[in-house]
Amino acid sequence: MCGIFGYVGKQLSLETLVEGLQRLEYRGYDSCGIAALREKKLFLQKRSGKIAHLRKQLDSKLKSKTELAILHTRWATHGKPNKINAHPHIGCRRKIVAVHNGIIENFLPLKEKLKKQGHRFTSETDTEIIVHLIEEYYKGSLAEAVKKAITKLDGSFAVGVFCVEDPDTLLVARKASPLIVGLGKEGNFIASDIPALLSFTKKVIYLKDGELAVLKKDSFFITFFSTKFLPELFKNNPFGYFWQFVLYCSEGRVKSPIDYTKYMSCFVFKKNNPKIVHQGKDIFVDTPGKMVEPDEGYIDHPTPKPKHFIKEILKMFTKENDLVLDPFIGSGSTAVACIQLNRKFIGFEIEKIF
Numbered sequence: 001m002c003g004i005f006g007y008v009g010k011q012l013s014l015e016t017l018v019e020g021l022q023r024l025e026y027r028g029y030d031s032c033g034i035a036a037l038r039e040k041k042l043f044l045q046k047r048s049g050k051i052a053h054l055r056k057q058l059d060s061k062l063k064s065k066t067e068l069a070i071l072h073t074r075w076a077t078h079g080k081p082n083k084i085n086a087h088p089h090i091g092c093r094r095k096i097v098a099v100h101n102g103i104i105e106n107f108l109p110l111k112e113k114l115k116k117q118g119h120r121f122t123s124e125t126d127t128e129i130i131v132h133l134i135e136e137y138y139k140g141s142l143a144e145a146v147k148k149a150i151t152k153l154d155g156s157f158a159v160g161v162f163c164v165e166d167p168d169t170l171l172v173a174r175k176a177s178p179l180i181v182g183l184g185k186e187g188n189f190i191a192s193d194i195p196a197l198l199s200f201t202k203k204v205i206y207l208k209d210g211e212l213a214v215l216k217k218d219s220f221f222i223t224f225f226s227t228k229f230l231p232e233l234f235k236n237n238p239f240g241y242f243w244q245f246v247l248y249c250s251e252g253r254v255k256s257p258i259d260y261t262k263y264m265s266c267f268v269f270k271k272n273n274p275k276i277v278h279q280g281k282d283i284f285v286d287t288p289g290k291m292v293e294p295d296e297g298y299i300d301h302p303t304p305k306p307k308h309f310i311k312e313i314l315k316m317f318t319k320e321n322d323l324v325l326d327p328f329i330g331s332g333s334t335a336v337a338c339i340q341l342n343r344k345f346i347g348f349e350i351e352k353i354f
Contacts, residue, residue: 001027002101006070008170009187015062021071023195029073030081035088035097036069046086072099079124091135100127102156102177143316173212181205188215267325311337
């Protein structure tokens with residue numbers, strides 16, 4: 001097994017983060033590494049052997065602090081257990097960084113295609129194709145690039161990614177390989193298993209197959225990266241294309257069981273107008289629409305939100321004239337963001353029977 005540990009937050013020392021990775025040593029490994037942003041520049045250190053050797057190699061740098069990092073322990077499957085094959089891996093432009101647990105079954109044909117597109121590979125691993133795929137799709141939105149890349153992968157994976165150009169964002173996605181999000185006071189974390197998180201937080205979310213999470217310093221959201229994993233309600237309906245967002249923020253006053261405020265859940269349809277029929281009703285036609293707080297949905301709301309966060313998410317995943325459905329009364333902030341970004345918007349409350 002391999003181990004993933006990552007962080008985005010206010011600042012932690014490299015030493016503290018390496019200690020988090022050490023709590024995953026029980027999973028077995030033959031090499032390890034860390035990638036972090038230090039003073040807005042990429043720092044990468046990896047090697048074969050034990051984490052203790054990595055600590056010694058880091059030496060005085062252990063005391064330096066970072067707001068964004070991913071660490072990894074690798075058990076060799078594709079390629080020798082050496083420094084070159086160790087994770088994290090970086091793209092040709094040294095902007096995209098990724099770690100991966102699992103096996104990519106179609107990595108060889110993907111690798112050949114990427115080589116023809118001009119990508120240069122340095123390792124023997126299946127993981128390196130992930131970072132180059134993301135680099136190929138990256139046009140300014142890391143979330144959109146990750147989503148496009150991982151839908152090309154066959155096999156199992158837990159992936160952690162960051163981009164030097166987006167220094168306060170950590171992305172993770174999971175299919176048939178465990179990955180956990182930890183919600184802490186000093187920031188948010190990712191890990192392959194609970195022991196790595198216990199010193200930082202006891203508030204965790206276990207990602208499900210098909211989920212992609214975007215983590216910021218004090219907030220995050222979770223969505224699906226593939227229509228294969230949509231809720232049962234939507235599987236047998238002739239919609240064009242669909243994303244679901246579930247967003248949380250630590251600033252809210254209304255608490256969920258994990259002690260974070262659930263402040264937005266919305267669906268995004270990208271192709272044509274959707275038609276979803278249930279028990280003889282088209283929920284878009286037969287359910288009355290209501291737009292709440294259309295002037296400024298961020299003021300005096302029972303669950304206060306970061307003013308620009310919803311707009312940022314819609315920028316990542318939508319284009320002009322996409323239809324955004326927020327199925328909860330009280331969706332004024334979503335409505336405002338849609339108006340400002342020229343997205344179509346429907347806000348209403350779905351009956352429980354749906």
